Each structure stands twice: as structure tokens, then as C-alpha cells.
Amino acid sequence: MQSMFIAVLIIAGMLVLWTVSTQRRLVVLDENISNAMSQIDVQQSSQFDALTALLHLTKVYAKHESETLMETIKSKRNVITAKSAPEEVQRQEGVISEALGRISTVTEQYPELKANQSYLKTMGAVQTFEGMVRTSRLIYNDNVAKLNREIRMFPVSLIAGILGFYKRDYLDERADQAEIPGMK
Numbered sequence: 001m002q003s004m005f006i007a008v009l010i011i012a013g014m015l016v017l018w019t020v021s022t023q024r025r026l027v028v029l030d031e032n033i034s035n036a037m038s039q040i041d042v043q044q045s046s047q048f049d050a051l052t053a054l055l056h057l058t059k060v061y062a063k064h065e066s067e068t069l070m071e072t073i074k075s076k077r078n079v080i081t082a083k084s085a086p087e088e089v090q091r092q093e094g095v096i097s098e099a100l101g102r103i104s105t106v107t108e109q110y111p112e113l114k115a116n117q118s119y120l121k122t123m124g125a126v127q128t129f130e131g132m133v134r135t136s137r138l139i140y141n142d143n144v145a146k147l148n149r150e151i152r153m154f155p156v157s158l159i160a161g162i163l164g165f166y167k168r169d170y171l172d173e174r175a176d177q178a179e180i181p182g183m184k
Helices: 002-057 063-076 085-111 109-116 119-150
Strands: none
Touching: 002 085, 002 119, 063 085, 063 109, 085 109, 085 119, 109 119
């Protein structure tokens, strides 16, 4: 009887240790996803700053268009947080894409703006941040895949929901993102 009690205690102890270990592993994966989403916010904020600088450069050439676009960006811009949904990131990318398209339209009308060194440097910064956002998206999706894989596998699947871990959504690649106007 005593040996059975010891065996039950050992099994219970092993289950507790396994649960704690699994919870810690899932927390690390979840934090990696949150960190990747935060990185996307940092890069998108920098991209919005570069867009604002581009708008100031275009203001000299097309004041009304620049002011309208500035108001559009201010009204549609949201801060991405570690807990933001992928849809929020994609909405912000849509705002950036729309702004770049409209800036590209202005620069087509004013070739001297397109040749302006400040414009070229700022557009280069926008492209750099776009590349950084894409890299962060890849990191985010990779971490989501790791978490989702982990919580779907037996035996972790038995306790993942109890511990508060659920499947996360991926950031889907936007079809129009590859051909942002003015980024060629």
C-alpha cells in the first residue's frame, strides 16, 4: 500500500513538473510572438515617420494633396501593440500602401520632385523600413507556427487551453504589397 502511494506521488510529481515545464515553454513561444509584433510596430512607426517626411517634401509641389493625405494618415493610423491582431497590422500596411500610391502619383506629376535628393533619401528610408517590416512579419509567422505546432501536439494539446494558450493567426502576405507604387 505504501509503495502504491509513493508511485502515485511520483507520477503526480512528474505530471506537475511536466505541466510547469510545458507552461514555461509555451510562455516563451507566446512572448516571442508578442516581441515580433512589437518589432513590426517599431518599423511601421518609422515608416510612418518617413512617409510624413515625404509628405512635407511633396507639400511644396502639391499642397492640397499633401495636406489631404496627411489628414488621412493621421485619422487611419493606429499603434500596433504586442497583443494586436494580424488584421490590425494589415490595415496599417494598407494605409502605408495607399499613402505611397498617392505620393507616387504626385511625383509622377512633378519630375523635379522625383529627382530631389531629399526625396530619394527619404524614399530609400521607406524602402528600408518596408524590408524590415517584411523580416519582422517572417519572424512573427515563424513564432506563430512554433506555438501553434506545440499546442496542437499531444500531450501538450491536453493542457494548452487550460493554461490559456490558443492557436494564433498568421500575418498573411498581401497580394498588392509586392507592387507598392514608387518602390521600384
